[in-house]
Amino acid sequence: MREYYEFRFSGSGGQGIMLMGQILSEAAGAYEMKNVVQTRSYGPEARGGACRSEVIISQDPIDYLEVSKPNFLLALNQEAFDKYLWDLQENGTVVIDPDLVTVDPERVKGFNVFPVPVTAIAKNQVGMPVTANVVALGVMCSVTGVVSRKALESAVLAAAPNGTEKTNLKALAEGYKAASGFNLDQ
Amino acid sequence: MSAAKIPDISKYLTRLPHIWCSGCGNGIVVGAMLRSLEKLNLEQSQVAVVSGIGCSGRAGTYLNLCGFQPTHGRALAFATGVKLGNPKLHVIVLAGDGDTLSIGGNHFIHACRRNIDVTLVLFNNSSYGMTGGQHAPTTPEGYKTTTTPYGNIDGNFDAVDLAKSSGATYIARSTIYHASQLSDLIAKGISHKGFSVIEAMTICPTQYGRMNKLGGAVEMMETLRKDAVSAKKAAGMDTDALKEKLLTGELYVKEGATEYTEAVQNVIAKAQKRRAQ
Amino acid sequence: MKRNDSIRVWTGNDACAEGAIAAGVNFFAGYPITPASEISEVLARRLPEEGRTFVQMEDEIASLSSVVGASFTGMKAMTATSGPGFSLMQENLGFAIEAEIPCVIVDVQRVGPASGVATHPSQGDIMQARWGTHGDHPIIALAPYSVRETYDLTIRAVNLAEKYRSPVLLLSDAVIGHMSENMVVPASDEIEIINRTKPKVSPEEYKPYLAVGGEVPPMASYGDGYIWHTTGIIHDETGFPCTSNPNMIDFQVRRLHDKIAFNRDDIVTVDMRQMDDAEIAVVAMGSVARSAVKAVKMARDRGIKAGLIRLVTIWPFPDEEIIQYTSQLKAFVVPELNLGQIQGQLRQTVEGRTKIVGVNRIDSKLITPEQILESIQNEVKA
The missing domain is CATH 3.40.50.970 (Thiamin diphosphate (ThDP)-binding fold, Pyr/PP domains)
Incomplete structure (x- = not known):
């Protein structure tokens, strides 16, 4: 089958969940010229306890506009994890921040679960807590290889506010590093 | 003013005779407005008149000027688009008190707030004439109309106060008895850079006058004459003496406030400068 | 990069x-x-x-x-x-x-x-x-x-x-x-850019609504030197009210319709996919059409002769474009995020010649390809 991915990023408002979707869409859509569709929670929903941003990446034109069986889930808080795990594809991958999410092993049977303390990494290794989303993006892309690292770096740079380029690249690198021990079993 | 000096306004008129009742004051207001154009010597094709719905709104139909009669209450909002679309045009709104202050009340206060260079000639006959003499937001308490057969219980707006507190920068009032003054005030309003409101007190002998036993057109005009006190004269009078009186003349003028089409141009300049950087 | x-x-x-x-x-x-x-x-x-x-x-x-x-x-x-x-x-x-x-x-x-x-x-x-x-x-x-x-x-x-x-x-x-x-x-x-037609006649001769049989009357801009008036009251070719002239009222209101109806071929766009041999046609628009595209592919993968009529122009309704298929079809399947608004218009167009079934959602969620496919499969069996 031709390449087709469904990503779901989730967490709470302010964690940069929407921006993750935008950066990934930009990397896949404008740098690698794959087809992308991004949908997201909107307005009050996006400000609440569990917001999501979903990205479909495909070599073929994307017909149906919504993520129906995500291959990948990122959950950056408990509520998001509890709410958005249900329709994950068999053998799908879950990346969680173990400092923020407790996983019941029964619920994740048949999934690949990668715990990465992205918030702590952003704070301690990168030195800028708001880059946790970029660390997570590095983890997701390292694990999946959905876009090249170069494309992702370029998209991160384009989205980074002036003066934060180096910090954001470091965050991305920390994400790739943290994911280097993980192998996809699918 | 001698008769010889009254400007000829025939070139502005078309499609007469009009539909207004005998004794109606609307024709006098329209005449005053047209004489103001002639006095200002404006290029005829550079004037646009947006009119309201109702008796006064019909005025536009008799004018050989660019203009249109859109939906009830919205004339000022349409006029805002006309002026922004072509700021060189002299945009005049002819509309009644019900149209402007009731259904169009929101647009009225917001046109004042924006201070857009549009001139509103507000025909105030204290009622809805076209639909049969119902009460308007200008009908005084106690007065009878077809929808207040026991006397009006609603408070009434003072258009001048409302305009002032909403941000209009030229506000004047006159009456159909004082047609020459009315014409001068409209001319000043057109010349003023910013939103101008000229309240023209007019009469409806057919409905409102009859229901309230105010007499015929002549008596109603006589009442306007007696009630009117110029702002200058009023300055020297005590409050009691001014009760029931109608202040006329220039009632509020603020020069130098930013006009809206200029403000829009300023935004454009700012955006283009930022983009060039 | x-x-x-x-x-x-x-x-x-x-x-x-x-x-x-x-x-x-x-x-x-x-x-x-x-x-x-x-x-x-x-x-x-x-x-x-x-x-x-x-x-x-x-x-x-x-x-x-x-x-x-x-x-x-x-x-x-x-x-x-x-x-x-x-x-x-x-x-x-x-x-x-x-x-x-x-x-x-x-x-x-x-x-x-x-x-x-x-x-x-x-x-x-x-x-x-x-x-x-x-x-x-x-x-x-x-x-x-x-x-x-x-x-x-x-x-x-x-x-x-x-x-x-x-x-x-x-x-x-x-x-x-x-x-x-x-x-x-x-x-x-x-990018093709179309600008409104300005009058070619002099300001004295200009009539803002002078047109017949599907023509579009030229429109002068205020400030261009053309003095013209109009109103929401039904008006004649000069823009002035004609409310005491029933013939003129009839003529002018019909002229508005003719202007669009006579030019419908220029206005109407329909995206037809795999309709040549279709037995089931999915009629869809907007976001739902994306689900419909997928559903038609899924149906074809299962050997069902399904096609898509995607409405790009909704009004005027593409009736001529749709009617040509009525005799070859077993059914129209009409998915829409309402309780049958397009379906109702389609019934008017088809006049009972072909079966029409709706797939409707009003629960704030998008219709899925699977829902449409199910409806297609039901109609094949029917």
């Missing part, structure tokens, strides 16, 4: 705003409303950069009022809203139709009635678009199914408005408006 600069990852609302700029829209007035607000927000920033005018008005009524007012002076004018705001615009929409003033209204549809569900998609305004304003009137409405098509149809809406001196509606929805997709932005020389 270098990005491909002709590609943009835009939301539908971004694409609508940028399409408006590409189309030459130089006046936009709007009032905030979910899920259409981003169109205002983008244009508030972008139009001044282009030296053009953006205003936020006091409500939707004033928004369309000022849009129509600006169009009188020759501006290409547009507003954007959603269901509740669209309801407020209906009276002025009627004025623009009757006075024949070009303008574009974008309706990013959300769930109704009333405040409904502000952030979720619906196709509940199909009939409001057609008959929301009172009286007998024609209307043009288009519906995009992708971000790129939102861009293209915004341009087309502006062009059709100018060409036919008519309001044109763009019926987007909350999914199309809020989702991002990557799209190739066409070069400006690839």
Whole structure:
């Protein structure tokens, strides 16, 4: 089958969940010229306890506009994890921040679960807590290889506010590093 | 003013005779407005008149000027688009008190707030004439109309106060008895850079006058004459003496406030400068 | 790494705003409303950069009022809203139709009635678009199914408005408006721009509504030296009321309809896919059409002769284009995010010649390809 991915990023408002979707869409859509569709929670929903941003990446034109069986889930808080795990594809991958999410092993049977303390990494290794989303993006892309690292770096740079380029690249690198021990079993 | 000096306004008129009742004051207001154009010597094709719905709104139909009669209450909002679309045009709104202050009340206060260079000639006959003499937001308490057969219980707006507190920068009032003054005030309003409101007190002998036993057109005009006190004269009078009186003349003028089409141009300049950087 | 600069990852609302700029829209007035607000927000920033005018008005009524007012002076004018705001615009929409003033209204549809569900998609305004304003009137409405098509149809809406001196509606929805997709932005020389026809006669000879049989009367801009008047009252070719002349009233109202009806082939666009041998036709529009595309593919994979009739123009309704298939089809399957608004019109078009079944959702969720497929399969078996 031709390449087709469904990503779901989730967490709470302010964690940069929407921006993750935008950066990934930009990397896949404008740098690698794959087809992308991004949908997201909107307005009050996006400000609440569990917001999501979903990205479909495909070599073929994307017909149906919504993520129906995500291959990948990122959950950056408990509520998001509890709410958005249900329709994950068999053998799908879950990346969680173990400092923020407790996983019941029964619920994740048949999934690949990668715990990465992205918030702590952003704070301690990168030195800028708001880059946790970029660390997570590095983890997701390292694990999946959905876009090249170069494309992702370029998209991160384009989205980074002036003066934060180096910090954001470091965050991305920390994400790739943290994911280097993980192998996809699918 | 001698008769010889009254400007000829025939070139502005078309499609007469009009539909207004005998004794109606609307024709006098329209005449005053047209004489103001002639006095200002404006290029005829550079004037646009947006009119309201109702008796006064019909005025536009008799004018050989660019203009249109859109939906009830919205004339000022349409006029805002006309002026922004072509700021060189002299945009005049002819509309009644019900149209402007009731259904169009929101647009009225917001046109004042924006201070857009549009001139509103507000025909105030204290009622809805076209639909049969119902009460308007200008009908005084106690007065009878077809929808207040026991006397009006609603408070009434003072258009001048409302305009002032909403941000209009030229506000004047006159009456159909004082047609020459009315014409001068409209001319000043057109010349003023910013939103101008000229309240023209007019009469409806057919409905409102009859229901309230105010007499015929002549008596109603006589009442306007007696009630009117110029702002200058009023300055020297005590409050009691001014009760029931109608202040006329220039009632509020603020020069130098930013006009809206200029403000829009300023935004454009700012955006283009930022983009060039 | 270098990005491909002709590609943009835009939301539908971004694409609508940028399409408006590409189309030459130089006046936009709007009032905030979910899920259409981003169109205002983008244009508030972008139009001044282009030296053009953006205003936020006091409500939707004033928004369309000022849009129509600006169009009188020759501006290409547009507003954007959603269901509740669209309801407020209906009276002025009627004025623009009757006075024949070009303008574009974008309706990013959300769930109704009333405040409904502000952030979720619906196709509940199909009939409001057609008959929301009172009286007998024609209307043009288009519906995009992708971000790129939102861009293209915004341009087309502006062009059709100018060409036919008519309001044109763009019926987007909350999914199309809020989702991002990557799209190739066409070069400006690839974009067709249509401007309204100005009068060729002298100001003295000009009659703003002089036209017969589907012609579009030329429109002078206020300030151009042509003095002309109009009104929402039924008027004759001069723009002045003709309410005491029944023949003229009849002629003028029919002329409005003829103007659109005689030119329907230029206005109507339908995207037909795999219809040649189809036994089941899915009729869909907007975001739902994306589910329909997938459903038709899934059906074909299962050996079912399914095809797609995607309505790009909703009004005037593509009846001729659809009728040609009635005899070859077992059924029309009509998925829509309402309880059967397109379906009702289709019944009128098909006049009982072919079975019609609806797939309807009003729970704020998009119809899935599987739901449509199920309906297709049921009709094959039936």
